[in-house]
Amino acid sequence: MDTDRLLYHYLTDGISKNHNNHVGVELEFPMAPMDGKNFSAGIAQTLMEGIQAEDYRISRVDQDGVPLAVKDDAGNVLTFDTCLENVEFASASAPSLWTPYLRFRRTLEAEQKILQANGHTLLGVGFNPFLARSANPHLIERELTLAIAEYFQHYRMKRRYYKDFYCVISSEQVHFNTTIEELPLLFELFTRLDWINILLFADSPTHLDGSLYLCARNELYMRSSFKQIGLVGAQKLGLATAEEIAHSYEDVCLFMRKRDGVTNVFAPTPVREYFQRPDALEEDIHYLDLERNIVTTSYGTIEYRILCAQPFGQAFTPSAFNLGLRTELMETLALARAFDARHSMPAPNERNRQASMGCCAFSSTEDTLHYARELLQLAKKGLKSRGYGEERMLAPLEDRQTLLDSPAAVLSRAVKSGGETRAFMARAALGAPFVPPDGTP
Secondary structure (H helix, E strand, O other): OOHHHHHHHHHHHHHHHOOOOOEEEEEEEEEEEOOOOOOOOOHHHHHHHHHHHHOOEEEEEOOOOOEEEEEOOOOOEEEEOOEOOEEEEEOOOEOOOHHHHHHHHHHHHHHHHHHHOOOEEEOOOOEOHHHHOOOOOOEOOOHHHHHHHHHHHHHOOOOHHHHOHHHHEOEEEEEEOOOOOOHHHHHHHHHHHHHHHHHHHOOEOEEEOOEEEOEHHHHHHHHOHHHHOOOOOOOOOOOOOHHHHHHHHHHOEEEEEEEOOEEEEEEEEEHHHHOOOOOOOHHHHHHOOOOOOEEEOOOOOEEEEEEEOOOHHHOOHHHHHHHHHHHOHHHHHHHHHHHHHHOOOOOHHHHHHHHHOOOOOOOOHHHHHHHHHHHHHHHHHHHHHHOOOHHHHHHHHHOOOOOOOOHHHHHHHHHHHHOHHHHHHHHHOOOOOOOOOOOOO
């Protein structure tokens, strides 16, 4: 088979058909039992039944009839993502970020009321410290989740949560529309910006092998066996066309496919080799589970994935920041290229690793802070030009003692002063909401 053709269609088919100038978000948060309580699998039914009062209806159940997802008429979805300990709000796309934000906020407040009345709570943090040191998570009945679990069972790394990292970490993902011609520019921009996004929005602090990572989310991805088969990590810089991006995926591995209604897991095989097999089918390309820092989606967006889940009062700040920079694409790209040219920048994955530990050897604190301020001003400019008042969502960045004082750094200080459990449980607070402008759509 023509592997380049298959990969090109995998990369571009969605965005070639999607002409909406919309934005969307996915927000995942860990769910934990309240202090002194035990986790109950029955909380799934309690939450999904109770949240229907907010105009949601059940859209997915497991094999025992337990509701796992609800959906409203606009297309917003509340679901258990990979396990019962991880809850996701996936918004419908909209012209303005305020539309998904207001729906998210209303949903979040209702969720916390239901959960806390039943001994559980969501936490505004990107890493579940309680699940990471407990028994196996409660995996949901979903083919992809179970296939990944089976893959990790056979091809796992040494440490448990290297294989279970999908259940331990929670993220914020923002979706943009684009064109095939613009695609390489956006891939380049956000790959160059990964490390500064990590510094600004790290919120998954934990110790790994004796070192403190403020963005353990990124480090767990990179230590998982998914890195060994090319599914995670940063996109390669220097690719000028969609064809070049697609061709670069030939060494990425497939490890599952569906036959006769059954998902099969097999030894990871590079795409260029897999599609020379006599039993390969063209549609198997849809089982390529690429989860790098930035990817295209089947429903026609670019998905930026590097971000940790944030404290609830700062939800949407990373999405707004990157939406503003995406709006000023060429000016932001010129700024990023110029910064990189002035510094001895390591490869993207290494700069991201350094940022995940809270410091970058390739840039002084003064240079990094100046760069972050320049990006913040560009993000404001971009959001103001959109005309929705979304720049108000950047206020939590400006309210920091220093722009580089990430949520993870604040949480780590709280852990030292008040104990880990108390510090993490404090992240159950809803925080101050953003104030939308008058006439918000």
